[in-house]
Each structure stands twice: as C-alpha cells, then as structure tokens.
Amino acid sequence: xxxxxxxxxxxxxxxxxxxxxxxxxxxxxxxxxxxxxxxxxxxxxxxxxxxxxxxxxxxxxxxxxxxxxxxxxxxxxxxxxxxxxxxxxxxxxxxxxxxxxxxxxxxxxxxxxxxxxxxxxxxxxxxxxxxxxxxxxxxxxxxxxxxxxxxxxxxxxxxxxxxxxxxxxxxxxxxxxxxxxxxxxxxxxxxxxxxxxxxxxxxxxxxxxxxxxxxxxxxxxxxxxxxxxxxxxxxxxxxxxxxxxxxxxxxxxxxxxxxxxxxxxxxxxxxxxxxxxxxxxxxxxxxxxxxxxxxxxxxxxxxxxxxxxxxxxxxxxxxxxxxxxxxxxxxxxxxxxxxxxxxxxxxxxxxxxxxxxxxxxxxxxxxxxxxxxxxxxxxxxxxxxxxxxxxxxxxxxxx
Amino acid sequence: xxxxxxxxxxxxxxxxxxxxxxxxxxxxxxxxxxxxxxxxxxxxxxxxxxxxxxxxxxxxxxxxxxxxxxxxxxxxxxxxxxxxxxxxxxxxxxxxxxxxxxxxxxxxxxxxxxxxxxxxxxxxxxxxxxxxxxxxxxxxxxxxxxxxxxxxxxxxxxxxxxxxxxxxxxxxxxxxxxxxxxxxxxxxxxxxxxxxxxxxxxxxxxxxxxxxxxxxxxxxxxxxxxxx
Numbered sequence: 001x002x003x004x005x006x007x008x009x010x011x012x013x014x015x016x017x018x019x020x021x022x023x024x025x026x027x028x029x030x031x032x033x034x035x036x037x038x039x040x041x042x043x044x045x046x047x048x049x050x051x052x053x054x055x056x057x058x059x060x061x062x063x064x065x066x067x068x069x070x071x072x073x074x075x076x077x078x079x080x081x082x083x084x085x086x087x088x089x090x091x092x093x094x095x096x097x098x099x100x101x102x103x104x105x106x107x108x109x110x111x112x113x114x115x116x117x118x119x120x121x122x123x124x125x126x127x128x129x130x131x132x133x134x135x136x137x138x139x140x141x142x143x144x145x146x147x148x149x150x151x152x153x154x155x156x157x158x159x160x161x162x163x164x165x166x167x168x169x170x171x172x173x174x175x176x177x178x179x180x181x182x183x184x185x186x187x188x189x190x191x192x193x194x195x196x197x198x199x200x201x202x203x204x205x206x207x208x209x210x211x212x213x214x215x216x217x218x219x220x221x222x223x224x225x226x227x228x229x230x231x232x233x234x235x236x237x238x239x240x241x242x243x244x245x246x247x248x249x250x251x252x253x254x255x256x257x258x259x260x261x262x263x264x265x266x267x268x269x270x271x272x273x274x275x276x277x278x279x280x281x282x283x284x285x286x287x288x289x290x291x292x293x294x295x296x297x298x299x300x301x302x303x304x305x306x307x308x309x310x311x312x313x314x315x316x317x318x319x320x321x322x323x324x325x326x327x328x329x330x331x332x333x334x335x336x337x338x339x340x341x342x343x344x345x346x347x348x349x350x351x352x353x354x355x356x357x358x359x360x361x362x363x364x365x366x367x368x369x370x371x372x373x374x375x376x377x378x379x380x381x382x383x384x385x386x387x388x389x390x391x392x393x394x395x396x397x398x399x
Numbered sequence: 400x401x402x403x404x405x406x407x408x409x410x411x412x413x414x415x416x417x418x419x420x421x422x423x424x425x426x427x428x429x430x431x432x433x434x435x436x437x438x439x440x441x442x443x444x445x446x447x448x449x450x451x452x453x454x455x456x457x458x459x460x461x462x463x464x465x466x467x468x469x470x471x472x473x474x475x476x477x478x479x480x481x482x483x484x485x486x487x488x489x490x491x492x493x494x495x496x497x498x499x500x501x502x503x504x505x506x507x508x509x510x511x512x513x514x515x516x517x518x519x520x521x522x523x524x525x526x527x528x529x530x531x532x533x534x535x536x537x538x539x540x541x542x543x544x545x546x547x548x549x550x551x552x553x554x555x556x557x558x559x560x561x562x563x564x565x566x567x568x569x570x571x572x573x574x575x576x577x578x579x580x581x582x583x584x585x586x587x588x589x590x591x592x593x594x595x596x597x598x599x600x601x602x603x604x605x606x607x608x609x610x611x612x613x614x615x616x617x618x619x620x621x622x623x624x625x626x627x
Contacts, residue, residue, distance in 0.1 A: 005508045016496035308492040311453060312506045313481020313557070315474050392453045396488070 083219020
C-alpha cells in the first residue's frame with residue numbers, strides 16, 4: 001500500500017464519523033493545549049527571572065569571605081577566616097582583564113534630612129559600582145574615584161529615598177545624616193524598580209570604607225568584579241583564586257561567577273517548567289484513553305469491512321497499519337489544534353495580563369506534537385492488533 | 400487449476416467436533432462454471448471460503464494453479480487472494496464511505512499497483528459495467544444492482560483466475576439478479592473459473608457443472624451445456 005493511499009483511506013474514515021472524530025481529537029487537543037499553555041507560562045517565567053538577574057550584566061564574579069564546602073551559609077567573619085578587605089579589592093582591580101571592581105558592605109541604617117527620618121539600606125560601594133551593575137545616575141554624579149581607604153563623606157541617593165526625603169527639591173549639595181555623620185549628596189540614581197521584591201531604589205550609596213566604619217565591621221561582605229568579554233569566567237576565577245590565596249595564605253573565600261549562579265537558577269526553573277508540563281500531560285493521557293475507546297468501537301463496528309479487506313487480499317499488517325494510521329491521524333490533528341489553541345490562549349493571556357510572562361519555544365511545540373502522536377500510536381495499538389487478528393470468515397459474517 | 404483432495408474441515412462447537420466438510424475431492428479447471436447448491440449448513444460457504452483461502456482445511460490438500468496453498472502463511476495467502484481470487488458477496492460488502500470508483504480501486508490499492516495503471520483500470524471497469532456516471536457516488540446512492548456491479552468490478556479488478564460468488568443475487572430482484580449473473584458469466588469466457596454458491600435452483604441451473612452438497616459432502620454433480 002502506498003503512503004498517499006493510506007492517508008486517503010484513513011482520512012475517509014475520520015471524515016465519515018465527523019462528530020465522533022472531532023470529539024476524540026478534542027480530547028487530545030485539550031491535553032496539548034494544557035501542556036503548551038502551562039509550559040509557555042513556565043518558560044516565560046524562566047526567561048523573566050533570568051532576565052531580572054542578568055540585567056546587571058553577565059560577566060560578573062562575586063567573591064565572599066569564607067570557603068563554602070557544601071551548600072549553606074558560609075562562616076563569614078567567624079573563626080579563623082580572614083575578612084576580605086578594601087586592599088583585596090584594590091589588588092583585584094590590578095588583575096589583567098578585570099574591568100571594574102567594587103567592594104560591598106550593606107546594612108540598614110537611619111538616614112535623616114530635612115527633619116525627616118527614614119530607615120533604608122545603606123550600601124557601601126566603590127566608585128565603579130554603576131559600571132558593574134549597569135546602573136545609571138539621574139542627576140549629579142556617582143561617588144568619585146577617591147582613595148578608597150580615606151574616601152570623603154559623600155552619598156548618592158536611590159530614587160525612592162530622594163522622593164521621600166527631598167520631595168520637590170533639588171537634593172544636590174544638601175546634607176544627609178547617616179548614623180551621626182554628615183554626608184553631602186552628590187547624585188541621585190535612576191529608578192531601577194523592584195527585583196524579586198527588593199526595592200532597589202530604597203537605598204543610599206556611600207564609600208565602602210565609611211560603611212564598614214558605620215556598621216562597625218572589619219571586613220567587606222563581598223567584592224563584585226566584572227571582566228572583559230574577551231576572557232571566560234574560568235580563567236578569571238583561576239586568576240582571582242591565585243591572587244587571593246597569595247594574599248590570604250589559603251583559600252578562605254568563595255568565588256561565584258554570575259554565569260554559574262544563572263545556570264543553577266536556570267536548572268531549577270527548568271524543573272518547574274517540566275513539572276507544570278507534566279501536569280498538563282495528565283489531560284493528554286485522558287485524551288489518549290478517548291482514542292483507545294473510539295478505535296475499539298470502530299473495530300467492532302467495522303468488523304465486516306475488515307473481513308472484506310482481508311478477502312480482497314489485505315495482509316494482517318495492512319489492516320493493522322490502517323487502524324493505527326487512523327489513531328495517529330486523529331491524535332496528530334488533535335495535537336495540531338491543541339498547539340494552535342494553546343499558543344493562541346497564551347498570547348491572549350499575555351495581552352490581557354502583560355505582567356504575565358509567556359513564551360512558547362519551538363522545541364516545546366514539536367515535542368508536544370510528537371507526544372500527541374506517540375499517545376495516538378500507543379492507544380491505537382491494541383484495537384488495531386485486534387482488527388488485524390480477526391478471523392476473516394467470522395468478520396465477513398457480521399453485519 | 401483448483402484441486403482439492405480429501406479436504407475436511409471441522410469446527411469445535413462447545414466440546415463437540417462438528418464436521419462442516421468431509422473428504423471433499425474436487426477439481427475445477429480454468430473456464431469452468433460451477434454452482435454449489437444444497438440446504439443451509441451443508442458446507443457450501445465453508446467450501447467457498449476454503450477455495451478463497453479465507454479458511455484452512457483441517458486435513459487434506461488444496462492445490463491452486465499447481466502449487467500447494469494449504470500450508471502458506473497468512474502473508475502468502477493474502478498475496479494469493481490478492482492476485483488470483485475475486486469475491487462477490489450477497490451483502491455486496493462495499494465500504495460505505497468510499498465512492499464506487501474507490502471501492503473498485505481498493506484491491507489495487509492494497510496490492511500497491513501504481514497510480515496511473517490503477518486509474519486506467521478503474522476507468523475501464525466503470526465503463527465495462529455501465530457505472531461511468533456513478534463513479535463518484537457512494538454505495539448508499541446506488542441501487543442494489545449497481546452495488547453488485549461495483550462489487551463485481553472490484554472482484555475482477557486484479558484479473559483473478561477464480562471468481563467466487565456467495566449468493567450473489569440473494570439481495571436482488573429477479574431481473575437485476577439475471578443481469579448480475581450475465582456479468583459474472585462473461586468472466587467464464589475469459590477463462591476465469593466461476594464458482595457460485597446459491598439456494599436458487601434457477602441461478603444454480605445456469606452453471607455447466609452443478610454440485611449438490613449435503614452434510615459436508617458433494618452428493619451429486621450434474622453437467623449441462625449451460626446457458627438459459
């Protein structure tokens with residue numbers, strides 16, 4: 001039997017029972033719709049979260065004190081670990097291929113100006129912080145390139161802090177009291193919005209050395225550095241390790257390239273996408289049961305026809321192929337309808353709720369269609385085998 | 400061409416063995432016109448099914464065109480059915496959702512005959528059987544006579560050497576029945592062996608060899624010059 005004929009014959013029987021075929025296909029279509037919709041949302045979320053994280057740049061490396069042996073918090077300043085110092089940051093800055101470095105000390109403190117008080121995040125950083133995290137100053141300038149150990153008392157406001165303390169007036173040149181010290185306002189950051197619940201605008205930036213003093217710390221919380229795109233994170237990590245080992249005498253720090261962090265995050269999000277896709281897969285299975293039912297009925301109804309085909313010289317295998325073909329055609333058509341429906345609904349959802357990230361990768365669509373066909377095949381095997389094994393004499397006698 | 404020797408066929412009904420055919424010896428040559436008559440349950444249809452390779456004998460041998468076809472496997476038997484045997488049934492057995500033309504084409508499709516050749520053969524058959532203007536009709540849009548003509552066209556589409564008809568006029572009125580018999584008999588002239596199973600003595604009487612069966616055995620054979 002030639003392939004076009006197989007398609008012609010199977011199509012004819014699907015068309016002969018339009019309503020029934022439609023409903024059976026619908027079962028698969030709903031399953032595929034669910035799979036596509038859920039994985040689209042899962043994948044959209046995936047990309048959304050990764051984009052949130054990589055907006056700070058991807059060629060970043062974070063260095064923290066303490067060696068993380070396994071997962072969990074590092075011991076930080078306890079024990080015999082040497083803290084990371086501003087001098088460490090300066091040394092790292094001199095490494096080849098390093099673009100920017102910023103030390104980091106964060107904490108919460110009360111800031112006061114204009115008779116108003118606000119508790120906000122105080123971030124002790126270096127003058128290159130804006131370059132590392134792709135942040136922009138809206139007015140004024142960022143912290144100057146002072147000697148990091150004796151930096152002047154200057155502060156750059158986050159958009160939110162500016163709004164709260166200096167509403168309607170130009171804050172540049174004004175003074176802000178942080179923990180009893182006066183800082184001169186030299187700039188205001190562009191609003192950055194929230195990232196995963198953290199308001200990046202509710203912060204002020206002061207030189208790291210002064211933040212250490214303010215929070216009474218002997219070391220930095222972390223050092224961030226960015227490297228030139230021409231090098232890879234692996235060789236950077238090696239260079240940093242060598243340098244800090246030489247300075248500290250041993251490896252009492254943890255280096256985390258952003259790349260690796262994103263990788264871990266990505267794999268977690270992949271699992272989520274897969275899990276919601278599997279949930280949709282349950283309805284796909286139900287659709288498969290529908291095909292099994294319909295094909296079983298079809299074999300019973302068309303017993304005489306099967307007998308006839310055998311009398312006309314059809315081999316068992318050909319009868320099998322015909323019925324399997326019908327099952328596969330049903331599920332393939334249902335799958336295509338489900339793809340269209342799923343992608344359609346996903347897009348409509350995206351229009352209605354722009355905040356809901358939606359993305360349907362081509363690979364998912366292809367995989368969904370393949371699984372629809374596989375389910376049709378699996379559901380068709382049993383009825384088709386029964387059809388093929390019918391005794392032709394018995395079969396012809398029916399009707 | 401057809402040579403049955405000591406062919407028996409028994410069925411198990413419950414825990415009893417029921418013999419449908421007992422020690423049948425039968426030779427049929429190309430161009431023979433044979434009718435098989437007998438009461439219900441005499442084994443006529445079983446014999447026809449055996450000759451058509453839809454069934455296998457319990458014992459005995461069956462040679463078709465000199466080759467032993469008794470021991471062929473399913474696939475080989477299907478091939479022989481496809482190439483050498485044509486069936487015409489009482490209930491026509493047309494596929495209801497296919498057009499007349501496609502019903503006729505079905506054996507050719509199953510045999511994998513090339514499209515161009517197929518189209519030519521189907522067109523010729525439609526023409527021969529006066530169905531040219533019915534090519535695109537479905538069976539339920541055809542009269543009984545037309546349906547049986549489609550069935551005969553289908554049975555002859557692969558140029559079989561044996562044409563088996565089981566009560567071909569059973570569902571037709573007398574006039575249409577005669578027309579259908581005439582069409583079947585045309586094949587005899589082309590050296591096809593025509594075997595007709597029937598209750599109707601008038602239809603059976605048209606054959607040159609008239610076999611009578613009782614209880615799974617051929618009890619008598621009348622020969623006549625045939626024709627009406």
